[in-house]
Amino acid sequence: MNTRISRDELAQRIAADIPEGAYVNLGIGAPTLVANFLPADLEIILHTENGLLGMGPAPESGRIDPDLINAGKQPVTALAGAAYFHHADSFGMMRGGHLDVCVLGAFQVGQNGDLANWSTGAPGAIPAVGGAMDLAIGAKDVYVMTDLLTKQGESKLVESCTYPLTGVGCVSRVYTDHAIFDVTPDGFAVREAFGDNTLESLAELTGLTLVAR
């Protein structure tokens, strides 16, 4: 009961939904796994907000270039056709609605599409936001990649976010280890349930009224 797919399987599932020609930003953490599953024969252009379109995989050992990094400050490569640009242009690409897809992690997603992924609001925590708020409101489609439940078993899909918001009404779809959900005006719609998950079992796990697709 309650089938869960692995991180890699989920990354592969997200990659399968990204069409050729898309300009895509993959957030720091689990979303970067999606890059491993983009089909090599399709031209999908990865954006990294520190200033590169056409980002390629990590370099071979000994070929690390400290001038060529991604937003997670990891070494990357530049593909044929790549372009470099400064930070204001890079965030203009997001804010201006030029990116097609962005994949982000989440602490919580509200059924109205609100996203909380930058702060748990814990007292004494040092706040850090980076590009999270710009990414959340920037891309045409904002996909969240996350486990459905926290380690404590609480649903990350919620009626209304209790953690500090990253963006308002910005999420279009949530890919979880149990199922894929679309954000609709009527709440979360189950787009695809993995394994033996059902609308009813997902409703029970989340405590939400879910919409069938």
Add this chain to the structure above:
Amino acid sequence: MIDKTVPTVAAAIEDIPDGATIMIGGFGRAGQPVELIDALIAHGAKNLTIVNNNAGNGDTGLAALLANKQVRKIVCSFPRQSDSWVFDGLYRAGEIELELVPQGNLAERIRAAGAGIGAFFSPTGVGTQLAEGKEEREIDGRRYVLEYPIKADFALISALRADRWGNLVYRETARNFGPIMASAATTTIAQVDEVVALGSLDPEAVVTPGIFVDRVVAVGQRPWLRDGEFVGGVDIEGRPLASDNDAEKEDAA
């Protein structure tokens, strides 16, 4: 004759006074003006306000400037990193003020200062804690928050090459904040690998025109380049790979 070259990093920053607001370029190690920061530490100006994407990491560069108690306030988007212990300690001790700004708003506020924009409405941060107390307006059905420019007394940036007029070219993602910070400071100081003869930079490829640059100082070629070509052999911080030496030793054995 215009000659913006300065012989040493110490001479390049010697007039930075206590209390100055200084933009420092770079995103991680890429584009960080390490030699200029080291000169600023040796110089000792205090009570500074620093604008940077981060708040330093490890014990070098910006982190060393913080550790030397020269910084009163930092304006940045992402102070907390796995190795930002210097900032973390100062912040928890209440010894440094933090203005946290979403990264894209930080970049656009810097750009706006350089472009003479009085303020602008941004959709980033709407409805979040970071927009609290800020003027909001709905334009064409979308909500925006009023953001003001960030300008500075000095910008310390790093580029690949300059000419004596201050035209700059960068390298790869090390460009990051350089062009916008250059435009937003009263005095912009660029460290470069080399200063080349006037006319040898392709005008089509100049990224920061010299009008935005006041001083350039050559600091020598970065260790992962040789004769301008990438040779690698370093880690992400630009330090020589220990494993290479080990491999050579093994080869020798």
